[in-house]
Amino acid sequence: MIRIFLFIILILGSGVWIPPSAEAKVYLDITSPAVRKLPLMIRTPGTPASREIESIVKSDLGFTGLFTFVDPGVPGAEIIADIGVEVSDGFRVTLSLQDLIMNREVLRRRLISSVVRPLAHSISDAIYMTVTGKEGMFRTKITYLVNTAPGRKELQMMDWDGARSRTVTAKGLTSSHCWSQDGKYLLYASGRKRKWKIYIFDLKDFREMTLFTAEGLNMVGGTSRSELVALSSSRDGDSEIFTMDLYGKGFRKITRSFAIDVSPVFSPDGSRIAFVSDRGGTPQIYTMNLQGGDLRRLTFEGSYNTSPSWSPDGKWIAYSGRTHGKNQIFMVQSDGSEIKQLTGSGNNENPSFSPDGFFVAFDSDRDGRRGIYIVSLRDGGEKRITPKKMRASSPEWSPYLK
């Protein structure tokens, strides 16, 4: 019986071992507004593979604005991350985190992968989780559109830092797109052969299927955790909001207005939909419940507010709004009570929250050709993640991925 007991311990504890006394310690309280930076030292054996891993981990953790890096041999570090890398049939990493103040190991983990970048991002996730107690977003992805010719846009997917981009579909003119909440499917609207259809793409098999087809313009908005899909369709005349499930069943009409209603997204709890409507004369952001009732207009400033994206905690809706003749990214509280402006230079559109809620991806023409940028909501740090020569737009951040 004792053997069984040990066996259970081993299964649950494999790879993770945290001394009971250290379990409660959170080094950085990222929920506090004035969070300090943690001095971290990263040590690797210095081989080419380990240097590459180190540089990816530093780039990941550095962009959070939560860490300062202390070089080996220099005093001042609070935590040391030792990354041992063994290259044989892929990469075998032993990650050990030592708390220099309590003088104890707080994490030891073995990781195996044949691909460097996801391996490095997993190391970043492990360090981030140990230090903050929260899940990191270093293994998430971003889908986006690339303009390859006039009237032709393909859907691509990349790591959150812009690396490892690949084409999902190059057929026709792809427009709106989103992720299923389990991260297993992409949904997108594509104009092909004079028809706008909604497709669902299985990321495991890398296979496309048709999800919804009707006369007119059909565009997918967002998905909910209860596997609902919000879409817009002009099959009955002007564009209205509908919902159905991920299997194309349970089709329901939600809005009935003589106006353009597009870009529906669910609140994180799935109880409301934010969308764009010009029913008041200009495009503005509204929210409603899933029956189309309890309609509330959220934006009143300016005459052009579009592209809502709901924050993971449900408190904010990011959108793109026109001010002084340019489009900028704003955030409005989901009850309409407070507005913040996030961008100021160039035209910035199509915001999308990271699953941890600390970052927003958007597209901008501030450096010439339109590309994808991400901004940290902690410290306002920004970076462009698509190449200067690529014409890219409409980022959609994935949920957490396994």
Added chain:
Amino acid sequence: MKRIAAIVLMVFALGCAKKYTKAPDTAGAPGGLTQEELEAGRIPEESVTEMDIAGRDAAAESDFSLDDQGKSAFKDIYFDYDQYDIRTDARPVLDGIASFLKNSGETNIVIEGHCDDRGTNEYNLALGENRAKSAKNYLVSRGVSPDRIIVITFGEEKPLCMEPAESCWQQNRRAHFVIVKSRFQ
């Protein structure tokens, strides 16, 4: 002894349940990955990498565009910013198209709706569709059968003019007409 095992299992079950509710925003994956999780997770990761699909189907499938295939015999009509009603200056063009169609029974027409590039693609696609539909409704009101008209929206995706100036934006806020011989399916 069995009771102890049951308690042990319960404790772990409770521990897991608690851990899950702690992070309601997550879709399942805990922060870092254990060896098992990473190995499980690397299968789709790898299958994606191995399937080099970039560009594979670009040539195989359809082009969405139509206007490259047939030059238009008719002028474009223009719309005001964020509007889709037919302006008075568009009526002579539409009246000309209506009488042409009534006198040539074999032909059909594709109406493309376009927008300037300010604003959001999705809203502009809907706006472009409404512009094409306004033109269609006008032609139908002049006696053209709706079966002979197909509308397509390109939103802001096919601008004629790329300068950030009103004169240019006006050229892009248009409906474009393409006469086609073939019947629509």
